[in-house]
Amino acid sequence: MGSEARRDAMTVFWQILIDGFAISSLYALGATGFALIFGVSGVLNLSHGSLMVAAVVAAWAAGDSLHAGPYMGAAVGVAVGFSLSLLTYFVVVNPLQRTRKIREEEKEIFILTATLLWGIMIQQLIAYFYTDNAKTVAPIVQGVVAIAGVRTPSNEIFTAIVCGLAIALLWLLVNRTRAGKAVLAASMNPRGITLLGVELSHVYVAVWAIYGVLVGVAGVLLGMFLGISSYSAGPLTASAFSIVVLGGLGSVPGALVAAYVVGYLETITAYLISPAYRTIPALLLLILVMYVRPRGLLGRR
Amino acid sequence: MQISTARLLLIGLGAVAVASFLPLWASGYVLGLLILAYYFGVFAMAWDLLFGFAGEVNFGPTFLIGVGAYTAGILDNLYQPPIWLCIAAGTAAAVAGGLVLALPALRVRGPYFGLTTLVAVLMLQNFIVVDAHLTGGEIGLTVPDVISISDTTNYLIALWFMAISGAILFSLSRSPVGLILQASGQDAVQAGALGFNVTKHKITAFVISAFFSGLAGSLLVFYLGSASVGTFIDVTVGVQIIISAVLGGRRTILGAVLGSIFLIAMSEALRPLGDLANFIVFGMALIVVLLYPNGFFGLLTRTREDA
Numbered sequence: 185m186g187s188e189a190r191r192d193a194m195t196v197f198w199q200i201l202i203d204g205f206a207i208s209s210l211y212a213l214g215a216t217g218f219a220l221i222f223g224v225s226g227v228l229n230l231s232h233g234s235l236m237v238a239a240v241v242a243a244w245a246a247g248d249s250l251h252a253g254p255y256m257g258a259a260v261g262v263a264v265g266f267s268l269s270l271l272t273y274f275v276v277v278n279p280l281q282r283t284r285k286i287r288e289e290e291k292e293i294f295i296l297t298a299t300l301l302w303g304i305m306i307q308q309l310i311a312y313f314y315t316d317n318a319k320t321v322a323p324i325v326q327g328v329v330a331i332a333g334v335r336t337p338s339n340e341i342f343t344a345i346v347c348g349l350a351i352a353l354l355w356l357l358v359n360r361t362r363a364g365k366a367v368l369a370a371s372m373n374p375r376g377i378t379l380l381g382v383e384l385s386h387v388y389v390a391v392w393a394i395y396g397v398l399v400g401v402a403g404v405l406l407g408m409f410l411g412i413s414s415y416s417a418g419p420l421t422a423s424a425f426s427i428v429v430l431g432g433l434g435s436v437p438g439a440l441v442a443a444y445v446v447g448y449l450e451t452i453t454a455y456l457i458s459p460a461y462r463t464i465p466a467l468l469l470l471i472l473v474m475y476v477r478p479r480g481l482l483g484r485r
Numbered sequence: 486m487q488i489s490t491a492r493l494l495l496i497g498l499g500a501v502a503v504a505s506f507l508p509l510w511a512s513g514y515v516l517g518l519l520i521l522a523y524y525f526g527v528f529a530m531a532w533d534l535l536f537g538f539a540g541e542v543n544f545g546p547t548f549l550i551g552v553g554a555y556t557a558g559i560l561d562n563l564y565q566p567p568i569w570l571c572i573a574a575g576t577a578a579a580v581a582g583g584l585v586l587a588l589p590a591l592r593v594r595g596p597y598f599g600l601t602t603l604v605a606v607l608m609l610q611n612f613i614v615v616d617a618h619l620t621g622g623e624i625g626l627t628v629p630d631v632i633s634i635s636d637t638t639n640y641l642i643a644l645w646f647m648a649i650s651g652a653i654l655f656s657l658s659r660s661p662v663g664l665i666l667q668a669s670g671q672d673a674v675q676a677g678a679l680g681f682n683v684t685k686h687k688i689t690a691f692v693i694s695a696f697f698s699g700l701a702g703s704l705l706v707f708y709l710g711s712a713s714v715g716t717f718i719d720v721t722v723g724v725q726i727i728i729s730a731v732l733g734g735r736r737t738i739l740g741a742v743l744g745s746i747f748l749i750a751m752s753e754a755l756r757p758l759g760d761l762a763n764f765i766v767f768g769m770a771l772i773v774v775l776l777y778p779n780g781f782f783g784l785l786t787r788t789r790e791d792a
Contacts, residue, residue: 228596276771276775279775280775283775283778285778285779286778289671292542292595292596293536293542294774294778296542296596296599297727297728297731297774298771298774298775300724300727301728301767301768301770301771301774302771304721304724304763304767305764305767305768305771308760308761308763308764308767309760309761309764311760312759312760312761312764316760418720418721422603422607422720425600425603426600426604429596429597429600433596433597460614460615461611461615463607463611464608464611467604467607467608467611470600470604471589471601471604474589474592474593474597474600474601475589475592478592478593478597
């Protein structure tokens with residue numbers, strides 16, 4: 185191997201390492217909230233992708249077309265993610281959890297169907313008002329830096345840092361505050377926590393609020409990274425779903441590990457084989473894990 | 486109280502007989518819509534057998550349909566054998582697909598199985614896009630033959646195919662086999678302890694569901710004259726099928742047809758509104774799911790009981 189070929193190989197290696205890290209961090213942030221909700225209330229929220237797209241489009245509309253600037257745009261995006269998440273809980277999920285018309289064991293499929301319908305409604309509304317063209321949010325940080333000889337957009341580094349901070353904050357919240365500890369306890373044993381006098385519905389609202397912020401932040405960052413259109417909603421939900429299953433349903437640490445596994449697997453495939461095959465190895469891995477270890481990498485059940 | 490099987494079949498037969506005379510006065514446009522609704526009705530009934538009775542959350546009804554439709558279409562495109570041979574091959578391929586899908590169902594449950602089926606759809610979609618020389622990729626596959634170019638003939642084929650499939654699936658659901666499926670869907674361990682072979686029954690349910698999905702998919706290819714990811718495989722198509730079944734009333738089989746006719750008629754009636762039309766249709770579906778979880782069929786049978 186000539187020295188030039190070796191240098192090329194090294195460049196590709198660093199490129200994969202850096203690009204993969206940024207993508208994986210985004211996946212991790214997106215999937216954490218999804219895993220948290222499942223862990224606490226057993227709800228799989230299939231409107232996840234639509235909520236993210238809504239945050240992107242809101243950030244784009246405020247920041248780029250109304251010229252409010254990138255910071256204001258990002259704030260609007262997060263606010264929209266937060267409010268839509270609470271709306272999802274109060275309009276769609278909570279009525280189904282309380283109803284007596286549906287048998288308990290069938291509620292799961294009803295919540296799946298209802299959140300799916302809700303997600304499609306959001307998606308269609310976005311397409312109606314803002315067309316289904318891809319939107320890119322103007323990044324807060326611009327410019328390019330060289331890391332190990334690879335020209336990297338500063339935005340990628342910014343994304344990775346914000347994701348890391350958000351996840352660290354979540355960890356602190358869950359492990360160090362009283363309300364957070366209640367959430368953690370509810371994810372372990374919902375019945376036990378009601379015996380301790382904690383109102384379970386308050387915990388649910390808290391979880392959906394946390395989820396809303398995470399979805400908003402992840403959405404806005406994603407919008408600065410890639411062009412997002414209303415078509416992206418389905419694939420975004422699918423990727424969060426598969427990361428969470430891979431990591432073990434309801435396990436937040438598992439979701440984090442799985443996010444990096446999937447993110448790097450996709451990046452490696454895109455660089456070394458072909459971008460057309462990008463998602464296939466991750467899907468194969470998912471099937472394999474489900475056959476060998478159905479509860480996922482770090483799942484408890 | 487359930488309405489008796491014989492009486493419901495009789496009502497259904499009456500409705501089909503009346504619908505058979507529709508081509509006498511309905512326009513080709515209306516017939517075209519109804520043909521689609523009938524085929525989607527079969528898809529939704531096949532899905533209801535798996536979900537409503539076997540308790541398997543199948544997010545990938547389009548995996549079975551797509552395998553059937555594309556097998557039939559590709560075969561016709563390559564060698565032009567008689568159409569019935571293509572349809573038979575498509576159905577057989579879908580049944581094989583059903584067996585593949587049944588394997589994980591025996592191991593994993595609930596959302597895990599749901600995800601496996603979703604992954605199956607995404608994989609199929611990926612392979613179709615990547616193997617563009619064989620499948621036509623994202624543009625779609627054009628088949629050289631169609632069953633008939635007459636709207637009336639196509640309409641009657643679709644109608645009677647739906648009627649016969651519906652009668653078979655419905656009788657099956659009300660038969661002892663349907664009860665055993667329901668029991669194993671609700672509590673597999675207890676059903677096994679009562680001496681029923683849960684594995685055998687589940688596999689049977691998958692094979693039957695796959696048979697009707699594949700057959701309907703292959704027939705639809707030769708009606709449309711083309712196959713594309715957007716019409717047969719995309720996750721949104723699967724969602725439409727699931728919504729039809731839930732709207733019509735799950736665990737009723739026949740309700741699925743009502744749901745699919747409603748869904749297609751509504752999206753067509755509201756088409757001038759553009760993207761807002763789908764918003765309204767899915768919004769109505771959400772309201773039905775939230776307020777009337779038993780669907781149209783539940784409403785119908787309840788009012789009859791009250792009367």
